[in-house]
Amino acid sequence: MSAPGLAQLAGWDVPQLRGCVGTLALVVDRLTPWRVRLDALGRRLDSAECWSGEAGTAAAGALLELSGVATGVGSRVDAALGALRRLVDAATDAAEHAARALAVADSAGLQLDDAGRVTGLPPQPHPAMAPDQAAELAARRTAAEAAAALATGLAAEARAAGARALVAAVSAGEELGDLAPAAGPVTFADLLPRLDPAGRHVVPPDPRAGPVAVADWWAALSAPQQLDVIVEHPDAVGALDGLPGWARDRANRLRLQAALAELPPGEARETATAVAGQLAAGGDRPVQLLVFDPGQGLAALSVGDLDAAEAIAVLVPGILTTVADDLAGLTGDAADVVAAATAAAPGLAVAAVAWLGYRTPGLLGALQPVTAVHAGRVLDRALDGLAAARGVPGVTPAARTTVVGHSYGSLVTGQAARAPGRLAADAVVLLGSPGTGAGRASRLEAGEVYGAWTAADPISTSGYYGPSPADLGFGDVPLPTDPGQGHTEYYDPDRPTLAAIGAVVAGVGPVR
The missing domain is CATH 1.20.1260 (Ferritin)
Structure with missing residues (x-):
């Protein structure tokens, strides 16, 4: 030339x-x-x-x-x-x-x-x-x-x-x-012949790359590549924060199918069986399997389409909660929160995640924050993943996200706020909290913080992990309760707290 x-x-x-x-x-x-x-x-x-x-x-x-x-x-x-x-x-x-x-x-x-x-x-x-x-x-x-x-x-x-x-x-x-x-x-x-077919075979990125990098990697794949990598690497895809809910659900259902066929009797199989039961019980309602690790006894289910939801709640439970014994109850709580949010804002697309992404401690383990520190980092990353998956061009705009921490789960939420970077949540709801470890509501890094406690719930007034909504100077917006409401009754449909939680999740609750 x-x-x-x-x-x-x-x-x-x-x-x-x-x-x-x-x-x-x-x-x-x-x-x-x-x-x-x-x-x-x-x-x-x-x-x-x-x-x-x-x-x-x-x-x-x-x-x-x-x-x-x-x-x-x-x-x-x-x-x-x-x-x-x-x-x-x-x-x-x-x-x-x-x-x-x-x-x-x-x-x-x-x-x-x-x-x-x-x-x-x-x-x-x-x-x-x-x-x-x-x-x-x-x-x-x-x-x-x-x-x-x-x-x-x-x-x-x-x-x-x-x-x-x-x-x-x-x-x-x-x-x-x-x-x-x-x-x-x-x-x-x-x-088609000019586009190298070998390029369809891809390998998932290292999770340490972070949810944003994972979301960008996923967005750069074609639909055939996405489906191929789900089938070829279900273990990796199912665990990647930053992917859309549908992709993790497909990958984790493949893992669940293999687990049910291969796992011997024991805790891991009981975990898989409990997850399969909740997926089957979903009926016509969309249920997505976001986390599945039977070896560690971990799972997270979304009640509602996480990818289309305009409002998302993430329910973080407290001590002595296991997938095998309690996933059904936690998934039921998630469904009740979805119903309450929909009642507060008819027509709103809502999803609620029953998040057992950490192994909750027993009574003795709850006396120390060690588990909460680790779980807080995992929760923080999961929230970042939800935000990153919705930050890709062309997908439904980012949803309003509310973290609902119950009991020791409120301490996990506080530790998530203390992890590097801001908490990817618009609102935090603390139920029966023994303290968040953050000191004040303003340190939870969410624009809105709500709390519910009662005198009939000694854990909520214990202050074991520092200031909580039971303290006047904590800085949260109080949610309604009944005087005799116990520690396990915040999601009870007969109590006023559930409707208030739904209003917060929908974004129509009291804001101060």
């Missing part, structure tokens, strides 16, 4: 080039949200929610294919954009320097060829000239030489910038590879 001459560099239409690259960037930005919506439609077709039969299956397959093409093309174009932006910068410099070089030469009566060589300098004074003529010619020669030097320097800079522009253009072409058709429109049948 020959280097362009100065006249060609000066004539480059940089505004049009900048506009084309900007438009291409806009297309890439809009491609991801469009593909996310397309993938959601494909999942609905695949699960026969809106169209069943052979035609529906074929349509779902076509959408997966379209998603794969859109992801591949978007990835290639996005990679090329960096080189195209460098092309715009270099072309801008080249055009400006070339135009200035030609203008300087022209103003001095000189000619500048495409290689940047100057001709037309005035001659040197002749000895036979009169002194005044010789002086005038010498002055013209000096001025012309100065203009020639400036024009030559500008020409060199223009040619160097032009060379950088050509390198950037070649780099952009290499990133795009063979996507560009030789002539005429391109069909999907033409395009």
Whole structure:
């Protein structure tokens, strides 16, 4: 490829080039949200929610294919954009320097060829000239030489910038590879072979990368890649904070199926059996399995579609709570919170997570905050994951999130607030709290803090882990209770606290 001459560099239409690259960037930005919506439609077709039969299956397959093409093309174009932006910068410099070089030469009566060589300098004074003529010619020669030097320097800079522009253009072409058709429109049948099928096989990232990095990784995958990685790596996918609820649910259901087929009698199998029972009991109501670790006795179930919810509650239980014995009760509490929030704000899409993502302590373990410190970090990461999954372009905007900590779970919530970074929650509700370890409500890092306690609940007035809602100076907004309400009755439908919790989750509760 020959280097362009100065006249060609000066004539480059940089505004049009900048506009084309900007438009291409806009297309890439809009491609991801469009593909996310397309993938959601494909999942609905695949699960026969809106169209069943052979035609529906074929349509779902076509959408997966379209998603794969859109992801591949978007990835290639996005990679090329960096080189195209460098092309715009270099072309801008080249055009400006070339135009200035030609203008300087022209103003001095000189000619500048495409290689940047100057001709037309005035001659040197002749000895036979009169002194005044010789002086005038010498002055013209000096001025012309100065203009020639400036024009030559500008020409060199223009040619160097032009060379950088050509390198950037070649780099952009290499990133795009063979996507560009030789002539005429391109069909999907033409395009699919150009996208490397081996690229579909991906490996999940290290969880230590963080929920935001995980969410970005997931968003960059096509629908076929997402489905493939769920099947190939269900253990990793099911445990990744930052993924949408539907993906973790699919992965963890695969893990549950394997656990029920392989686990011998014991605590781990009892955990798996309890989880399977709650999934089966969901009926027509969406239930998503977000956490499943039978070896550690951990699970988290979302009552309601976590990915579509406008309001999310995360219920954090206290001591002596296990998946095998108590998941049914905690899931029932989550369902009651959903019902209360929906009653407070009819039409609102609500999900509530029964979160047993930590191994709760026994009576002796509850006397120390060690478990809460570890569990708080896990809860903080889980909340960050919920926020990151909803921060991807094209998905439903971030939901209002409320953490509801009961008893020792309120201490876990306080430790989550003390973890690095802000707590990814809009509101915190403390029920029967022995103290949060944070000191005051303002240190819980949520814009709204609510509390419920009663004189009939000695744990709520114990202050074992410091100030709690039972203390006048704690700084929370009190929720209603009955005088004789006990420690385990805050979610009781016959008590006033549940309706108040629902109002808080829905965002229509008292705010102070």
